[in-house]
Amino acid sequence: MRALSGLWRWRNNPLRRATDLAEAWVALVALLLIAVAAPLTGWLVGRTAQDALQQSARRQQHARHLVRATVVRELGGALPGAGAESVSARESRSRVLAYWRAPDGTRRQGPVLADLRSPHRGDHFRLWTDRRGRLTARPLDSATATAHAALAGLGAALLTAALAETGRRVTVWRLVRRRYARWDEAWDRAGPDWGRAGTNS
Template sequence: MRALSGLWRWRRNPLRRATDLAEAWLALVALLLIAVVAPVTGCLVGAAAQDSLQQSVQRQQHARHLVTATVVRDLGGTLPEPDPDTTSAREARSRVLADWTAPDGTRQHGPVLADLKSPHRGDHFGLWTDPHGRITTRPLDSATATTHAVLAGFGAALLTAALVETGRRLTVWRLIRRRYARWDQAWDRAGPDWGKAGTGS
């Protein structure tokens, strides 16, 4: 990180300018923010995401039920697995017409995706539904929720560090522009005759 390069300006030097010292302070503050604030932000965001996702896990596991469906006939064709958290993208599901009984006892009938390679009439397969038998996705599991929360925490920490470093760079850029503007003013005050023999005598 370039913030560390600003720390060398702390050393005593007769040529050290006020902007050099400002850059050193800025580098130190940025370093402390990245070392302390970024991890704390990541932990807080990760913990909040974990709480929210685990509540979602409990709601989904309470509201979604695995029922057994029976193939009536194959509708032909396969589609990719719709839930990326449950299986790899290479796996496919067959389109079938099926019957199933909802958790509330009602009989359901309709086209669904079955995890069967070659479905035949009478084959059984698992199907996730809501309490009324409407097809839904597999509920989120606790391990997957924790993984998402950890990733959210890491993302928040990295974003905080990136914002701090961006702020430091913008401030240093403004300091350098101000320094160059002062140099230009000093050269203008020196006048066009600066450096010529007899100037100022």
Template sequence: MRAISGLWRWRRNPLCRTTDLAEAWLALVALMLIAVAAPVTGWLVGAAAQHSLQRAVREQQRTRHLVTATVVRDLGEVPPESDPDTTTARQTHRRVLADWTAPDGSHRHGPALTDVKSPDTGDHFRLWTDPQGRITTRPLDSATATTHAVLAGTGAALLATGLVEAARRLAVWRMVRGRFARWDQAWDRAGPDWGKAGTGS
């Protein structure tokens, strides 16, 4: 990491400038923030995401029901890319006209997706519905929710690390520009007499 490279300026050196020491302090602060603040940020974001997602898991498992539907008519194959709920790339779905009974006891009729390869009239398949019988997606499971929370926490920690490093680089860039500006001013003052015998004596 580039932040660590600035720490060499802590060495005792008679040529060490004030800006060198400032860069060393900046590198140390950035390193401490990356080592402490980034993991804490990741943990907080991950914990918040875990809490929210697990609440969603409980809600979905409470309100989504697996019911048995009966095929009325085959409506054809669904291209895999148009089905966002396909669990694997090789799994294909058929679109069928079906009848089913909602959890509230009402009878439903409409198009649905099934993984039955060659659905015939009268075939049975399972689908997820809400309490009123409207087709919905499979409820989120606890393990998937935890995976998403871990990814969110990791992403937050990496983002925090990137922001700290970007801020350090910006500050160093501004210090270097200031240093070059001071050098230009010094050269402008010394320019007319530079190289002449007796200059500065």
């Protein structure tokens, strides 16, 4: 709103400098970018991310299968790559040797993390595999994909607004520096004559 009032105020003002008008126009452009371009960019990025993530979620849900595994025996230690899990997640899971049937009917066996606190031989649990029975991560669900897309859109909108405001501040800073440099030049030209008798000041 200040951008509009600034433009109106400087419209016919005889004291208006070029930098004053430029500063008002820069503020107006930044305001329009923040009000229009930022939400539009956020919506476009969010929509694109939503389409891509939902497609990926459908592919994963089609390619990954939840199968029933059976504990052969408990194993000590941790699986490679399990160090990134939280302590509470590791405490509720046990490392076991288990077997399961792949969706194509082949039998598979190997060390896995089971959602069992104290596993015994013959206990059953569920795990995710691909079509060939190889272990894989849980597929992306639709709600998680939507949440990720919304975060991407929000991040893009905030980034666009931040870039517009940063551009405005840098431009205004340069305009002010140029204005001060011109004042310094004017003072340097006028300053030595002040207070002297017989000068044209």
